[in-house]
Amino acid sequence: MVGAYEALILGTSTWGDGELQDDWYDGIKVLKGMDLKDKVIALFGCGDSESYGDTFCDGMGILYEDLKDSGCRFVGAVSDADYTYSSSVSVIDGKFVGLAIDDMNESDKTERRIASWTDLLKAELA
Numbered sequence: 001m002v003g004a005y006e007a008l009i010l011g012t013s014t015w016g017d018g019e020l021q022d023d024w025y026d027g028i029k030v031l032k033g034m035d036l037k038d039k040v041i042a043l044f045g046c047g048d049s050e051s052y053g054d055t056f057c058d059g060m061g062i063l064y065e066d067l068k069d070s071g072c073r074f075v076g077a078v079s080d081a082d083y084t085y086s087s088s089v090s091v092i093d094g095k096f097v098g099l100a101i102d103d104m105n106e107s108d109k110t111e112r113r114i115a116s117w118t119d120l121l122k123a124e125l126a
């Protein structure tokens with residue numbers, strides 16, 4: 001199924017203490033077993049920066065780590081400048097590896113964040 005697509009958009013909440021959403025545990029094994037060379041992957045994650053500021057959206061970073069050596073190309077990294085958090089494994093050099101959404105504390109920013117991100121994806125996929 002995945003083989004039919006050039007680009008994949010993958011998302012996860014962060015559960016527990018910086019863990020991947022349970023639903024992903026089987027799915028990530030399937031993806032890791034596939035040939036993802038030349039696939040384009042965009043990631044998004046949902047988290048809570050106020051209650052879980054030291055593991056904010058870590059699940060998205062776990063997906064990134066699991067897939068980064070697969071030969072795929074990631075698109076849609078987002079600056080962390082607009083977020084308040086202490087630590088996140090999904091941030092590399094000041095950018096989230098995808099779109100971080102915090103609908104618990106910053107729901108007023110969600111629509112604009114998604115709109116900016118989809119514009120970014122369109123530009124990076126063009």
Ligand SMILES: Cc1cc2nc3c(=O)[nH]c(=O)nc-3n(C[C@H](O)[C@H](O)[C@H](O)COP(=O)(O)O)c2cc1C
Nearest residue numbers: 013014015016017018019046047048052055056057
């Ligand atoms: C028990 C529990 C643990 C959580 N752990 C984290 C966490 O480590 N990092 C984070 O950013 N958000 C964490 N969250 C917040 C969720 O990721 C956030 O509320 C998410 O949007 C939930 O969406 P869902 O219920 O649709 O999966 C946690 C929430 C709960 C209830």
